Amino acid sequence: MNMKGDLDLNNVLLDLSEKTDEELREILDQLCDEEERISFRRRVLHGKIDILRAELVARMKKQREGGKEIITGADVDRLSEILARSLTSVSKVDVSEEDIF
Numbered sequence: 001m002n003m004k005g006d007l008d009l010n011n012v013l014l015d016l017s018e019k020t021d022e023e024l025r026e027i028l029d030q031l032c033d034e035e036e037r038i039s040f041r042r043r044v045l046h047g048k049i050d051i052l053r054a055e056l057v058a059r060m061k062k063q064r065e066g067g068k069e070i071i072t073g074a075d076v077d078r079l080s081e082i083l084a085r086s087l088t089s090v091s092k093v094d095v096s097e098e099d100i101f
Helices: 021-065 073-084
Strands: none
């Protein structure tokens, strides 16, 4: 635990055999609370993503109805570039230290 009484997620599984049943229950409770916070944030983010996607689709429909080209040559080039990349570089996510358990 750190000075605030929060779990040190990087070391939570160390020395489990030396912890009391009560300490294990406390750790489990704190991890469950953290999972709930993360899950809530994820649901909020997915809601925002859905709203933005719906807005973009609505705009693209208007553009198409107005005769405007929706997919350009630059879009096709960009898609080709993405698909040609090695699978080893799939994620561009910058994971912070606190995200690593």
